[in-house]
């Protein structure tokens with residue numbers, strides 16, 4: 001099963017991703033985690049990406065798309081993938097459609113976690129990550145609305161989107177996700 005998890009920053013994507021990949025036994029691919037690993041290792045990609053991440057801006061599509069293209073070739077992706085934090089722009093979504101079609105993979109579902117802004121800021125401020133200061137958070141929310149929301153429309157046209165209320169109890173939310181996935 002190949003799934004995309006979409007949701008605003010601080011919307012609980014990471015928490016739900018862990019639960020989903022454990023149950024479905026598919027590879028969890030978080031571009032945010034991959035980028036943070038590059039930053040930790042001080043790779044060239046990490047250094048470049050960090051300039052964007054610390055401002056709350058998106059890392060350029062070309063860097064992200066080639067990183068994902070390589071990752072999707074790994075053996076653990078054969079069983080299915082859970083994409084967390086990717087795609088984040090329409091260009092990334094279109095590139096992913098092509099990568100899937102080349103690899104004869106099918107996209108089964110786009111899980112769209114919906115959480116109101118108030119709860120997001122509160123959660124992000126309590127998380128304390130390097131890119132979780134108030135100014136960056138505000139920018140990440142703006143970027144999500146302007147650049148990431150359009151991918152929902154793209155996948156709605158393909159009938160793949162399931163809206164999930166992302167506020168409230170963690171287990172209730174994963175229960176709702178498994179229900180729409182037929183699991």
Ligand code: AMP
Pocket residue numbers: 009031032033035052053054056057058059060064084085086087088089092131140
């Ligand atoms: P996340 O952990 O998914 O919230 O990602 C943290 C930061 O990494 C984001 O604010 C972006 O700067 C960058 N990032 C992660 N995934 C992507 C992506 N698919 N496209 C562009 N930038 C990304």
